[in-house]
Amino acid sequence: MAFPHAKVEQDLLFAISPQSRWDAVIVLASDVKGIDNPTLEQCISQQQQMDARIGRETVLMVNQEVAGGRLVFAPVGNLQRDMDDVRRIADAAKQAVIMARDAGAVNPLLVLGALPDSLAFAQSLEVAYLAACQALWQPLEAREALNESEIEPVQSIGLYSTAPVDCDWLIAVEAGRRLARDLCGTEPERMSPPQFADYCEQAFAGSAVKVSVISDDAVLRRDYPLLHAVARASTHVERHQPRVIRLEYTGQGPIDNTLLLAGKGITFDTGGADLKTDGHMAGMSRDKGGAAAVAGFMLSLARYQPKGVKAIAEIGAVRNSIGSDAFVADEIIRSHAGVRVRIGNTDAEGRLVLADLLSHLREDAMQAESPSLFSVATLTGHAARAYGPYTAYVENGAARLANCGNALCELGDVWGDPGETSRLRCEDFDFVRPRSKADDTLSSNNGPSATTARGHQFPAAFLCIASGLDKHELSSEQPLPYTHVDIAGSGVEGGDWQHSKPSAAPVTALAARYMPKA
Structure with a gap:
């Protein structure tokens, strides 16, 4: 019963570089300015000048400066309203990981932009991982009838975080x-x-x-x-x-x-x-x-x-x-x-x-x-x-x-x-x-x-x-x-x-x- 295991990355500069083990970078953020990394912000901002979809819908960009040459930006929308909750991030993660998978990625890295300083978003990265696994799951009948590794190709999901993340708990x-x-x-x-x-x-x-x-x-x-x-x-x-x-x-x-x-x-x-x-x-x-x-x-x-x-x-x-x-x-x-x-x-x-x-x-x-x-x-x-x-x-x-x-x-x-x-x-x-x-x-x-x-x-x-x-x-x-x-x-x-x-x-x-x- 294989599924993508979570792995924490604390060094973002290396994790997003072409030399890392990851083959796609997925950025989940409300807007480009909320991304706390100059390389990612510049890549997305430059693409935004040519593609009006950037920031409005999930988009895959080809960029050789990032791991795997694949960069997915998934906007999570406004998170400041009373009605907003962590499922905004979950929904964006589902769309983004499917896009990365369909582009050929098998080891994507999740990176979150700035979030509200609220308990409601305290587990956003972990929720994004669980949502991605939900999106990638294929029915048992399909896995038994077809090649499981082909219909569920994603092997691991990276989680960028400077704070501790209990991956054993998440995997369980x-x-x-x-x-x-x-x-x-x-x-x-x-x-x-x-x-x-x-x-x-x-x-x-x-x-x-x-x-x-x-x-x-x-x-x-x-x-x-x-x-x-x-x-x-x-x-x-x-x-x-x-x-x-x-x-x-x-x-x-x-x-x-x-x-x-x-x-x-x-x-x-x-x-x-x-x-x-x-x-x-x-x-x-x-x-x-x-x-x-x-x-x-x-x-x-x-x-x-x-x-x-x-x-x-x-x-x-x-x-x-x-x-x-x-x-x-x-x-x-x-x-x-x-x-x-x-x-x-x-x-x-x-x-x-x-x-x-x-x-x-x-x-x-x-x-x-x-x-x-x-x-x-x-x-x-x-x-x-x-x-x-x-x-x-x-x-x-x-x-x-x-x-x-x-x-x-x-x-x-x-x-x-x-x-x-x-x-x-x-x-x-x-x-x-x-x-x-x-x-x-x-x-x-x-x-x-x-x-x-x-x-x-x-x-x-x-x-x-x-x-x-x-x-x-x-x-x-x-x-x-x-x-x-x-x-x-x-x-x-x-x-x-x-x-x-x-x-x-x-x-x-x-x-x-x-x-x-x-």
Whole structure:
């Protein structure tokens, strides 16, 4: 799983010279005057006199005075307005690195111009590197079918900085993001539940993360009854049979934080008996984005091995198929936590998978040091409608008191992986209340989440009830912080779930919050 590794350059004069190891220089700046190097400023200014595009759009210039004879100037625009953030630099880096690659560069150097003296831009160089890697990634199917070195030719990316840059941390984060993109973005047969599990086992082989996979149908039926119900119509097809993947990392020294993460891994979502129609099934192989992000974050931990952190992840890799044995609305299924769940709509399958995973993780959390629980999922169209390309963090009372969501949002802003927080309200619990004594909770309504009031908040209330986490509120003897993370809007670039690149959100935000640099 090769990708361009980051390497720091502190001597800019030599780094940009034709004698250096770099074969292109990429300059990201608001304007030419913000470039703190006479050679680069003169080269770009001279070209600007002949080319009116310079300073308005990303342009490649041929110049024998710089490394590789290639100079790319990518304007980042005005960064002084309240609305501007580090993604301006990320977007420019994506355009520039593709231009450099297409021109034949395999070892480009990134150079930043003057930036606002603000915490919001403190990680701009690192964000530019991660954005460049995002732009250069090619789908797993393409890498397996074609020559990987030809379609992903860039070998390394230089980062000019006079201040220290933790390249090991950056490389660990990008390794996790790359795994997340591979798992999320791969078509449903190549990344069916068994193959999803196999790919994880390969990715973590020989690492600091212990991997175990549950494949036995009887065990899944007994210990993950809601998850198994979703998979019921797929169990007779061997290559589609469900898997639960458990990943465990324990850092050295006293444990300061225990993270417990549940990942929704619907490898394909037909909607089940409540079948998706009118073309809405296209792109549903990416309904495993939450599980992919969880696995990616665990790989980042495995690569960097931070001290004082323990993390346990459970991933439900399941295909929601349609068939004679499909589960249907009105069924009442007892969850792992013993909660009687009435099925409202079979296309609200992800929360069923997550509920059983969370119930197991809840048991781990009760014995853990400083636990925080998370569920990560492409769960609702409402999250995308409400927040656009931002990750939605929905907190219970204990998580809100611990500032879980806000901390992730603040760090996400700095690292180009932004989000928005939501609060659980009484209406959310009322929405999934039982309508009779036959059941304890309702899984969903029958309307589209995007047009349902509080459509991304009430599923978190259901998850609290169905997993037993409602017994661990602030007023309980053992409160457990729980944050539901909905990446339906942030999981792919541009919102095209069939064709766009997976974003690997929120791997970077999680790493910034819970993977402290050495």
